[in-house]
Amino acid sequence: MKLVAGIDIGNSTTEVAIANIENGLNFLSSSIGKTSGIKGTVENIAGMMLVLKDACGKINVDISDLEAICINEATPVIGDVAMETITETVITESTMIGHNPDTPGGIGLGIGKIIYLEELVNVGSEEVICIIPKHIHFERAAKELNLAMERGAKINGAIAQMDDGVIICNRLIKKIPIVDEVAFIDKIPMGMIGAVEVANPGETIKTLSNPYGLATIFNLSSKETKQVIPVARALIGNRSAVVIRTPKGDVKERTIPAGKLIFMGKRIKEIGIEEGGEKIMEALSEVCPLKDITGEAGTNVGGMIERVRQVMGELTKQHLNEIGIGDILAVDTFLPQKVQGGVAGEFALENAVALAAMVKTSKLPMEHIAQKLREETKVKVLIEGVEANMAVLGGLTTPGADKPLVILDMGGGSTDSAYIGKSNSIKSVHHAGAGEMVSMLIKSELGIDDFSLAEDIKKYPLAKVESLFNLRYEDGSVCFFQKSLPSSLFARVVVVKENEMVPIPTKHTIDKIRMVRREAKRRVFITNVLRALKEISPNNNIRSIDFVVLLGGSAMDFEIPEMISDELSHYGIVCGRGNIRGEEGPRNAVATGLVISCYNKLRSRENEG
CATH class of the missing domain: 3.90.470.30 (Coenzyme B12-Dependent Enzyme linker domain)
Known part of the structure; x- marks a missing residue:
């Protein structure tokens, strides 16, 4: 056998294809692994060796049995x-405080002077909002509020430090809005005018999230109203909130x-x-x-x-x-x-x-990689061809594809595109932004600290656990279980992976999370796809393209290919996931193309000879 291996170093993964080119072109094995280090650096060698050993092991040969190893001639690109x-809006002096606990008590809007619960005995006819610190038990708080109400005190709301809003409200003779879980309750300025608002379950507050509502409550001027816009924005979508005006009322924006x-x-x-x-x-x-x-x-x-x-x-x-x-x-x-x-x-x-x-550097690093790999394997290493050209050769092995063809290789850091015409001329372009940017947008807009969770939200569908025995997917379909689900998942929005469900620690609804996910994908991938097709198509005419093959890790996403296909349907383009060699799916295009290129050059030399 005359074995040749093609290795593609990607931003996220390294892929290998091995073929016997002695009598024709016969692919025998492939493998994929995580890229070690940043693409285009000598740190890639460790990952290359691992996937190479794995691919060789599948056909029971040693790396030393290879005739040659081909890598792509590419200037390293990192994203x-x-x-x-x-x-950035900086709100100083606790001018406006917004809060949105899970379990507020009561319903409605209450406005009044901020006082401690112990001060109720001195309250006359003025309207007040009571502060309930954590050292006061909820039963005592409810009892003292009821006694004050019976005396005719005008208690319009309460702010509690502990998680007691509902159980206090349930014991009151007159229901008032109560916002609880205010950890730094000692920071609240006493004697100032405050407002507490709690909306009905399933609804959001209307007055405190409206700058004109704040202006009405606190008698703000037009200038002051403009300054409190960040406060109102911060409270949009909340079920409850408390807003207090401090002595200085100093809002600075820089x-x-x-x-x-x-x-x-x-x-x-x-x-x-x-x-x-x-x-x-x-x-x-x-x-x-x-x-x-x-x-x-x-x-x-x-x-x-x-x-x-x-x-x-x-x-x-x-x-x-x-x-x-x-x-x-x-x-x-x-x-x-x-x-x-x-x-x-x-x-x-x-x-x-x-x-x-x-970022693009010179070709020198690829030569360093080739030299280092040659030393590690004792096998001839060839810098075979430009990455995009190799991807086109691999993409053409997709059943049903033909020239003129465009490949869109959507990875983790960049989106690489190439066009091949009927005359075999190839034009390529590389654009920043791909899967990692989508994850970053999801992480930011949902306020999630865990990047791996943002990755899961990007890759897998969502569901809402409606009971311990069923969940409803984002598309409306329902799944039932014979065994009960973990109680920690009850009423939570979860990411449904292959063998587990991951709860999302956020108060956002399933529809909001889905919208953020899809918008992030659209803003990154649809933007890059359209500008790529415009740049590489003949005469910048997207309609001149017949076939688009989607490659790379992001092409395996459960919704990105459909989103791109829908967008390109307006141009009469056949678009879908690639299936390299009819068996690899959208993976392995560049590695396959490297082997095909090597084989074509060898056959060309034999014909010339």
């Missing part, structure tokens, strides 16, 4: 993502120096991050073909761009001048910002721009 907040991006292409153009993702992408299209991108010194975005260069420079041992930004994807999103002065860890969603930057 980095960062959130750049456009503005703009973080998010900075400017400087695009260098056929001309130089500057664009501020505060312009938003759509304007940034418009500016980028005006300067293409892009040569490099820099960021304004001393700003958030400038630091992000230079950090990416430095990381790649250290890994590849190249001077920063040799490393350029090949592409950038900017997406408008929201970023939770902690409200300074809050009493229960309140957050407000602020406008932000998510950036994915793609």
Whole structure:
């Protein structure tokens, strides 16, 4: 046998294909594993060796039995993502406090002077809201509130430190709105006017989430009303809230120096991050073909761009001048910002721009990788061909596909695209932004701390556990179980994986989580797909393309291929997941293409000879 292996180093995974090319082209084995280190660095060797050993083990041969190992001729491309907040609102002096506990008591809106429960004996005809610290038992609190009400005290609401809102309210002769679980209750200023609002179950507050409602309660001027907009925004969607005006009432808003991006292409153009993702992408299209991108010194975005260069420079041992930004994807999103002065860890969603930057270096690192792999395996290592070209060769092995063809290789850090015409001419393009950026958007917009959970939300469908014996999927279908589910999952929104259900620690509804997930995918993948097809199609005419084959890890997603297919149906394009060699699915395209390229060159030499 004359065995040749093709190895594709991706941002997230490393893939191998092995074929016997002695009498024709006969693929025998394949394997996939996690990429070790950043793509295009010598740290990739460890991962390459693991998948190579696995693929060889499947056909009972040693690595030393290989005739050659082919890797792709590609300038290393890495993607980095960062959130750049456009503005940050700092609320000082506890001017407005918003809170949304799980178990508020009562219903309605209550306005009054903030006092401690012990002060009720001194209350006359004024309207009050009572503070109930944790050292006061709920039965005592209810008893004292009832006695005061019977004396004619106008108690319009209460704020409790413990989780006692419902059980206190159930014992009252007059139901009042009660917001509980206020951890830092000692920070609440006494003697000031406050408002407590609790909505009906399944509904959200209406007055405290409305800046004009706040203005009415606290007699705010038009200027002050404009300043409390962040407070109202922070309370939108809550079932309950408490807002208090402090003595100083000082609200300050400042703009973080998010900075400017400087695009260098056929001309130089500057664009501020505060312009938003759509304007940034418009500016980028005006300067293409892009040569490099820099960021304004001393700003958030400038630091992000230079950090990416430095990381790649250290890994590849190249001077920063040799490393350029090949592409950038900017997406408008929201970023939770902690409200300074809050009493229960309140957050407000602020406008932000998510950036994915793609870095290109020289070809030198691939030569280092080839040399190191040659030393490790004692096998001839060939830098066979450009990655996108190899992906096209592999993509053409999908049954039913034909030229002219476009492959869209959607990985973790970048979206790589290539077009092959009937004359076999190939045009390729690489764009920043793929699966990792989608996960980052989901993590940010849902306020989740765990990146792996955001990955699960991206990859798997959602369900709501309605009882211990059934759940309802996001599409409305119901699944029943003979054995009871864990009680910790009851009434929770969960991610349904192959063998487990992962609860999502958030108060967002299943519809909101689904919307965030789908919007994140649309903003990243649909944006990149459309700009890729426009750039590589003949005469920038997307309708001239007949077939689009989706490749890479993101092509295995349960909804991304359908979203792209729906979008491209308007152009009469046949689009779907690739099935490399009729058996690998959307994986292994580049590795397969490397082997095919090697075989074609060998056969060409034999014909010439």
